[in-house]
Amino acid sequence: MIKYSVVIVDDHTLLSQAIAAMVNTFDKFKVLYTCKNGQELIDKFSESPKFIPDVVLMDINMPIMNGIETTDWISKNHNNVNVMALSVEDEDATILKMLKVGAVGYLLKDTEKSVLEKALIEIAENGFYHTKSVTSLLMKSLSGKGEEEVKLNDRQKSFMKYACSELTYKEIADKMCLSPKTIDGYRDVLFTKLNVKNRVGLVMYAIKNKIYTP
Amino acid sequence: MIKYSVVIVDDHTLLSQAIAAMVNTFDKFKVLYTCKNGQELIDKFSESPKFIPDVVLMDINMPIMNGIETTDWISKNHNNVNVMALSVEDEDATILKMLKVGAVGYLLKDTEKSVLEKALIEIAENGFYHTKSVTSLLMKSLSGKGEEEVKLNDRQKSFMKYACSELTYKEIADKMCLSPKTIDGYRDVLFTKLNVKNRVGLVMYAIKNKIYTP
DNA sequence: AATAAAAAAGGGGTTTTCCCCCTATAAAAA
């Protein structure tokens, strides 16, 4: 019997190795190799076609190149490879982002071994696997308002990072080589765009959306 | 050959099962069972002596009962059980807290499989395992200033949580049924105690020290 | 080249935040 090949991408070596050990116990699957981040995976893919698996198990939070960016790359360059997200994050926005760039499944890290196996089989044979909760989330996002995708430019992100420090706006203006009045503008634009009322709101948004990591 | 028994505590089922699969591949070790949180472990320990292992692999971030509290309990009630922390957290303060309550080892989740095996052997046979970095951290904390252990009472913690919201201090006062002036006092005390300059500083402290989770 | 659209900056005012220093009361320690 030919086994489906799997690649695991997770910045925590021990975890990717442990999950690899687990996947290798599944009859129909075999782990090709593991990666510590998205860049490593892309390098492998580009090195040789024999490094291109049937399924990728992808963590989302990674340094250098995260799961969303990496999945996006895979969808665009190796559309026959199925990516399943495997993450601790259960935030709707993150899950949707991942599905939007082409992930064909989303599992939380606190599921059972048997569920992982079932999901892998479904994906290898049918091309997708979605839990009930993910399906209903998809429904909601399709029917309901398309989620006000907020896009921030580099200057705004940079300002957000400073806003997470103890600097005053005047000091932030200095750091960014702008007038304090311009910073006033940045802030007010972001207040309305992100729907927050004050600087603490900015800080929380920045953290929740990984613009700033404490 | 008699194998050492191991118990794994991690709220992410898939990870604890995966690590269990890995530990079971080690010659000298055998996984007794896995737990989803500290409370589950304590229940097991209390149920029967046959559920008490030689080594516990303990995650730190868990709901209900975290790794630090649980390790503390084990040290006080089953001193012959060796606890090794296995976490993604590399903050000095967290590591020291864990060692202080009796952990005999601290591994990051991005170590190699072989290192985990070596650590387990060391702990089972010598009673402890410390990486160079943890050892040097211990040295620093012993020689250097004893770490200004900041203790916050319940009211202060509750105030900190509100400070992480978009409420004004006046609104926080309302919520806590105190005068705005008292809240002023709370804030100023915490500013000096936590060595921060403004509300953003409070927010960052609260998040870093898990008083508030975004 | 003309026009639209961002981005940068200012004027000016209200509210909050921050930071002094001071009082009353209750609980804990001497």
Place this chain on the structure above:
DNA sequence: TTTTTATAGGGGGAAAACCCCTTTTTTATT
């Protein structure tokens, strides 16, 4: 029992933060 010490509260003021609305400059768009 006096003396700390912790907790709740107050007055007042300077500095930020917040929130309008307007102007200049730069960058795209037609």
